[in-house]
Amino acid sequence: MATDLHPPLPRSATDLFGDPIDDAHPLWLNPSKFSDPEFDPESYISDLRTFVPFDTLRSELRSHLGALKHELVELINRDYADFVSLSTKLVDVDGVVVRMRAPLLEIKEKILSFRGSVDSSLAALQSRLKQRAQANEAREVLELLLDTFHVVSKVEKLIKELPTVPADWPGSNINSAEKGQISNGISLQHAENGTNLRETQSMLLERIASEMNRLKFYIAHAQVYLAPSLQNMPFIENMVKRIQNASLLLDTSLGHCFIDGLEHKDASVIYNCLRAYAATDNTNSAEEIFRSTIVAPFIQKVIPHGLSVTVGGSTGDDLEQDYERIKQHIEDDCKFLLEISSTENSGLHVFSFLANSILKEVLSAIQKGKPGAFSPGRPTEFLKNYKSSLSFLEYLEGHCPSRSAFAKLREEPVYIEFMKQWNTGVYFSLRFQEIAGSLDSALTTTTLVPSPNLENSQSLVLKQSISLMDCLRSCWRDDVLLLSCSDKFLRLFLQLLSRYSNWLSAGLSARKAGNAAATSGSEWATSASPDDFLYPLFTYQVEDAICSMAGRLLCPIIHDLNNLVEEVRSDYLDHVLGLLKSCSSEVLDLVKQSILQGSDSLKVLQTPVINSIVEALVEKSVEDLRQIKGITATFRMTNKPLPVRHSPYVSGVLRPLKHFLEGKQAARYLTTEHREELLQGTASEITRRYYELASDLVSVARKTETSLQKIRLGAQRRAGASSDVSDNNISDTDKICMQLFLDIQEYGRNLALLGVDATSMPAYRSLWQCVAPSERQNTISF
Structure with a gap:
């Protein structure tokens, strides 16, 4: 508050004789913002221009610029001695630079020398690490090869425990006692102990398959780590041959054991063999063996093809009976294997005997034995076979133990191919x-x-x-x-x-x-x-x-x-x-x-048909209505008295409608609603046409009456006669209207006989008002 009572003091002695500098700035101008690092002149000016005129802003900025220049001059004047002596202190600058360059170059040489020694040490270290990695990799490969060698040796040892000649397996003429004699001690010992030989063999094959699976794992890793140049080493080539021989012996032995188990329906043997096939990822072989050994023989009997002789097979291309027989064979010969392969938590879900064994053989048999079954050229037979095939597929799907198995069956290529055969x-x-x-x-x-x-x-x-x-x-x-x-x-x-x-x-x-x-x-x-x-x-x-x-x-x-x-x-x-x-x-x-x-x-469409009947009935009725024109000729220029009865044509107007409704077809085929709709529609349209004809007739009669009246009056004036000759006579128009009135009364009675209320029809009311006497205009009665 004290600053408001005293004027500002001069900032220096030089201000005493100079122009006064006003430090007061408007509130909208804040010079401190100019030194802000994020200051934006354009945005600052654009903000101020919204409420400050441009001239005022320019004047204030110029004033502030002058104040800054003045302040700079003051600073120079205040420290003038130091400002002048600044240039005198810069002496022998080049010499100082030369003296400083020598130690800097020396430091640079030392740094480069040290960097070179570090790089050489780093290269040596990396070389040693690479050699160490190669040694570790070589050691891993060597250990892998040794493990592979041990596994191969183990597999060969286990294979030696199996029969070594094909004659020892099912299908030969050697009995079980002879099999035991040519087997080694372990197999003979199991036989002597009463253990089932097939089960022992299947268990041994499952163990061999497990080792073969392990061997495949080693081989896969060896191919990754082993260099191509090393793969031709005699040791490795010998190992490959031994693995191939072991794999071939395993497949042959496993196939014979699986066939033996299938023929004897030995669940334990089949289970062990399937686990062996699953372990070696060779499910296709098991499915193919089951198809050729069990499925193909009875399918061949049901649907003979090729050079085979028909044995109880059905004739023609009908598949319904064939499918029934196939289902029965599946229940008798295949169900035991399907149940084993669907055992919960057995790992045998990888097999698809339904598709790759049963359905595949059925499809092949139909294509070879009954190709006409797929032909849509005979629609009836095609549909029957198609539905029978769908029923058969549903039967197969019923053996799926889970939703995933069901979905897998439908995704099998054989299933898709089977469905493609049916060109729907x-x-x-x-x-x-x-x-x-x-x-x-x-x-x-x-x-x-x-x-x-x-x-x-x-x-x-x-x-x-x-x-x-x-x-x-x-x-x-x-x-x-x-x-x-x-x-x-x-x-x-x-x-x-x-x-x-x-x-x-x-x-x-x-x-x-x-x-x-x-x-x-x-x-x-x-x-x-x-x-x-x-x-x-x-x-x-x-x-x-x-x-x-x-x-x-x-x-x-x-x-x-x-x-x-x-x-x-x-x-x-x-x-x-x-x-x-x-x-x-x-x-x-x-x-x-x-x-x-x-x-x-x-x-x-019912409405257009009814309208057609209505139009035809109306046209027939209008033929009688056209006789209304004869009324004019009857009363024009005649002395006939007022009519007292209706015209003969009235009776025929509604005759077509009456005869139609009373006919046999209308009574037989038209419902009550349609009869009523047709009656009302026809009556309304006939009445409307009646009104048009009567209205035209009355209008023409009145115009003619007026013209004739004028002619008579003109003639009487020229003759000088009195004009009261026919004042009390009834005009021809009145007679025509009276005749029409009698006619429409009869017409209304005829409508009532048909069940139509004429008074509720707008066309009839208009017709009544057109011809009725003045005293009966508002009352319709007949």
Whole structure:
């Protein structure tokens, strides 16, 4: 606070006569930030310019620059003596540099000399370390070779304990006693002690296999460490020959022992042999021995091939009975081995006897003995064999002890190759042509063909509809459907419905347009006359010839559409969902929606069919309605009194509709809802046409009456006669309206007899108001 009461003191004596320097800076200018290492002039200025004008900022910075220059001058003036003497102290600088360079060069030479000695010592040390590493590696290789030599010697010693001639093994004529005599002391001792010779041999083979596995480990490591030049040493070459001989003897002995165990179904021997094969990673040999020794003989009997003679084999390409016999042989001859190989925690899961022994032999036998079984050219036989094969695969998969074994079986090359033999794509193509071609043939006929069984009104009537339903059912029949192609059969189902819908829609459109050549297949709708289109119901004497009258079958079409929709939405849908019950709920929902949408495409066709009937009935009724024009001629320029009864044409207006509804086909094929829909639609459309004709007639009559009245008045004025001649007479227009009024009353009564409430129809109310007397305009009664 004291600084605010006193002015600032001069900083030096030189300030007394100089310009005053103002140290006060605005608050927004902080000179201390200029010395900050992270100071950024551009960002600093851009920040200040947001609230400080540029001129003010420039002025303040220039003022600060002047203050800094002034401060620099003050510093020089304050220490001027030292500043002047600074240059006088820099004397003989070059000499000082020369004196300092000599010791520096000497130090550099010493450092280089020391570095050279260190590098030589380091190179010598690295050389000794490399020699040591090589010696260690050579020692490891030597130890590895010695271990290999000991293992080979051990294997050869163990092999000597086995029979040395093939005649000692199963299949020879030497009995078990002779085998014991030619065996060495250990085998003979075991035989004398009552130990099973095969089991002892299998145990010994398993031990040898374990040592061979160890030997393979040594060989693999020796190939890594051993230089190529050393691999040709006599010791190593001799070792390789000994290993090869030992491996060959082991494979031969193990194969004979395994065959012996299989023939005698000795579980212990088989178990030991399988462990030996697994130890040497030679599972293929065991699978091949089992296939050729056990599987191939009975497969050859079931499915003979090559030059073999059929022994109880089935004829033809049918595989169902063959698979049953194969299953029985598997239960009798193979199950014991499958159970041994699936023993828990035995390590025998590496074997795949199901695929590489059984399925491989079955596939080979079918390809050689019954190649026609895979041919889709005969769809029925192909499907039967395919399903039998899937059942056989399920049987094989049932022997898998775990999910991993099940997955492994399906990933085996033999399994994949077996499935590739069945060309389901070609099979579906043939079925598609068969099913779709059947429907297409039925729809390309020029007439609608009714079924011979017309008495059963609950069944389909038209052969085209029956063909559609048969095709739809064929898509999901047991003797047609392949579950692997279920998506294709679902698409075929939808295509069949679309084909039928398009066929029916095209026929109705062609008839409405009156163009017989509009589309191919619409001849059934365009070839019939209007009478045939509506009235097969009264011509009972020609009812037997109904097949030739395509237009007479619109009612059966509605009936068939109803039955098709009901069938697809009920039993058909349940059957399809039952076949696909193994699928997920999402898939089943999609299938259900697809089938329901397909049935909707049939359901929407009912309205166009009904509209076609309505249009035909209206056209027949309008023929009688056109007689309304004769009313004008009846009362125009005549002295006929007011009419008291309706015109004769009224009775014929609704006659086509009445006869149609009372006919046999309508009673048989139309439901109550459809009858009501057709009745109301036809009555409304006839009434609308009635109103148009009557309205035009009354309008023309009134215009004519007005014109005639003007002519009469003009003539009377010219003649000077009185104008009250016919004031009390009834005009012709009134008579016409009265006649129309009587007619529409009768028309309303006829509608009521058919069950139609005329008062609820807007067209009838308009017709009433058009012709009714003024006092009865608001009250409709007849």
